[in-house]
Amino acid sequence: MDRRTFLHDLSRYALACAATPAPWRATRRPRLAGDPFVLGVASGDPTPDACVLWTRLAPSPFEPLGGMDGLPVVLGWEVAHDEGFSRVVDRGRVTCAPELGYSAHVDVRGLEPDRWYFYRFTLPEGGSPVGRLRTTPAPGARRPLDFAFVSCQHWEQGLFTAFDHLAAEEVSLVAHLGDYIYETAAYQDRVRAHHLFEVVTVEDYRSRYAQYKSDPALRAAHAACPWIVTWDDHEVDNNYAGLVGENEFESEEQMRLRRAAGYQAWWEHQPVRVPRARSWADLSITRSLDWGALARFWVLDTRQYRSDQACGDRTQPVPCGTWSDPSRGLLGEDQERWLTTGMRAAPSTWQVLAQQVMMAPFDRAPGEPVSVSMDQWSGYPVARDRLLAALAERPGRTVVITGDIHANFVNDLRSGFDRPDRPVVATEFVGTSISSGGDGGDAWDFVARVAPDNPHLHWQNNRRGYVRCHVTEDAWVSDYRTVPFVSRPGAPVETASSWRSELGRPGVERIG
């Protein structure tokens, strides 16, 4: 295969770059315009004996190719027991190629389960910042887990102060549930400005990721522990569904190209393993992560495989249009089968669905008719109730963690929402945004008015922040950590409320 044919499928090229580099490449010293590690480092997708290390060389992040000269560069990496790297566990080299935005992805193997390590990348000119990673417990081990989940970090709408606080938490894992970037052009009312108009090409998306990674709080949170990352809509295009974009003038062919650009740039900037796809437009990110036998995270993609929204993307009185068509879905057949058959067989104590859009319905209009979001699970009622019926097979053992909506919600999940008398089978913790939506406030004004229409809703809050979770064999505790403002620096963090679900006892109780 010649180089051109090979590069035609860059996702396969990524695999080659992650392998041992060719010796000729090792001899070249890159000409660098400045510190190539300004985008920081990250680790992710840990297992009992492995973890992915990430960086991207970009001495001038907003120049084409991040200011690199267009030739491949070989980078060293090291993993050690100590922050000073006196007890190095493993080291190696990885190729950073211009075709992949000079990103580096190293899948370090042979680590010991359930322990912390330090890592860094090296060039003759100097090293990267040091990051910390933690492997997961050995298969079968039932060790407690402290983790946090986050979503929605609009650059223009607020500072990432919540990440400064998250970086200081004693958590072993961060789950990012999507809207890591926003593709949109500059807004009028902003705290800080996006660089470009709406991003479309892979170079545009790279530049947008670089801008977000320029935030020191985000870099600190990445360096503090491994992340497990999925995407929502804004990594490509607002409210897209499969190959249907936000704007009607964008054809499916254009959306395919745009998805390829957005997915490739996402991969280039996240600590995830090499792609499993024939092309970037079909990049599959659905995967699971085990925390020993305590918890299995099912990391879902509710964007790429979904049917188009019924009757527009917004809130609608239902029924309407194709809303209740049983052939419509949010996960696609393959992902849904993988999830439901997998959950049935999983030995884990807790099943954690790490996903994007709210699963419980939220009726926004008092009285009749019911009015719900077409973009959330409430827009796909048959598929939602089919999934809830699967969760009902093991009541009180599933927790759904959700982003997207820029607000905190604590919801009971019933075995279906088609009838009000269905039993509670699981809990949904919806986490607010890091910054999207700006300063926010307490509960939305109208939530009290629609409380009788939403008996499954326990709590709603509109501050920015993240959710910290402490998970054991007996119970799951979620602390809603919020900041009072994001429009100026220095916001403190507080726990706005705490919730507990006991294993095997469906339902949730406020404990703080």
Ligand SMILES: [Fe+2]
């Ligand atoms: Fe968002």
